[in-house]
Amino acid sequence: MGKVITRFPPEPNGYLHIGHAKAAIVDFEYARMYNGKFILRFDDTNPEHASLEFYDAQKQDLLWLGIKWDQEYNTSDHLETHYKLAEQLIDQGDAYICRCPPEMMKESRFHSKSCSCKNTHPGDAKDMWRDLVTSGKQGAILRLRGDMQSANTAMRDPALFRIIDAAHPLKGTKYRMWPTYDFAGAIEDSISGVTHPFRTKEYELRDEVYFHILSLLKLRKPHLMEFARLSIEGMPVSKRKIKPLIEQGLVSGYDDPRLPTLRGLHRRGILPEAIKQFVFSQGISKVESQVTFSLVEACNRKILDPVVKRYFFVPNPMKLFVKNASKRTVHLKFHPNVDLGERTLDTHNVFFVPRDDIMKMNEGDIFRLKDLMNVKIKKIGDEITGEHAGDAVLPGTAKIQWTTEKNIAIKILVSGLLVDNNEEFNPKSLTQVDGVVEDTLSAVKNGEIVQFERFGIVRIEKDKAGSLIGIFAHK
């Protein structure tokens, strides 16, 4: 038994999203499981789509995910080989040049009718092919001699090569005949030694084409495996849907935290490990499903909870004056039951507390400034006046978060579902919560993930001006 070889073959035409992540993780982990090899292959066979920036961007996205490849190459590097194999097919009479216009071809394929181009002698076909490769001739493609009567429409003489005169980001204008997915995918999987190519199940009908091409060329046949595409409720994955939202300014970019792009998820504070666990929990079944994002959140929370520092966050702050509160210095633990260290706060008699919490209380009630002291409310107006009501924890009192006068303003962006059930943009998909946090938060690094008690997991960003933005991940 040879060793297992898998591959992840993205087209370098955009940023990777969680759907790609599923494929990449499956490919990568499958190879690892069998101590095999994992290849990263850029399927850059369409110069109109491939773009230089994305070769690198996609690699960065993969590295962030924790995926490392044993080999990397571009399908465009193998075009000479593809040409050779194409000529072999022509020589064998298994491929021919077709000059029919696209609409006509579509028609004839639909009605299982062959065209006269199919009768071209292989020798002539080869001349025509060479002509196409070298000259500027237009209006022809190389087609597989398949089976026009096949019930599988993919088998009805599919295109193998077509002319694309656009400049390729890596190869420039060196080539003009570019292989289609059917041809390139089969050839590359076979010659690069891939043993277990995974792909999503919308390609199932093309399996027959894949194996047919390899049979004709007497090339090794890998073991194709298919799984269902991943879709998440309220989070469109396709470029077609995301791009307009960006262009209209409805989302901030490909790293908008509402997006299921890897960059968006990163920004939202979703860990690569959580994505991996989530993908594993999904498995590789062929069942169409629409997953709730809360499954991702649950994985993330489980990882983050024991390692993330707790801070006090006060949304919609209200000023509180506590009579006869003395100055003191308190040490607060960063985590209730894991030793993550502590921070030190100096307090006196002025605090800020969440408005919503106060609104639920009445004058005369006693609440607790968590980890500090109890306060009896004397008066609620624009500000609150209270008095110190002891330090011992009283059972049943509300424990609320607070800051002193030394605090920092922060705005928190809370992501909701980007689109509704009809795939219409949800204008309320991003909401903002303003508040203040302890000034100890200034010690937090840009990009660090913390938990604001009673609020949720938040990833902290510091902009150029030094002001704080929190990206809400989840509860």
Next chain:
RNA sequence: GCUCCUAUAGUGUAGCGGCCAAUCAUUUCGCCCUUUCGAGGCGAAGACUCGGGUUCGAAUCCCGAUGGGAGCACCA
């Protein structure tokens, strides 16, 4: 229209002919614990799409219906 794939709780998922009055996670709700409405512990709720067949025995195999998805590109 034709072809293919698919069908287990609200959402996912395990199950490969008997150990299934069905696993695990998530969700929601209780209780315990806790100086967070978080985490953790315990518990509850909740499913084999339908109809035939094969079999001593079917969630599991076969057929059909129905629902969902995909393909019928010179995109991948």
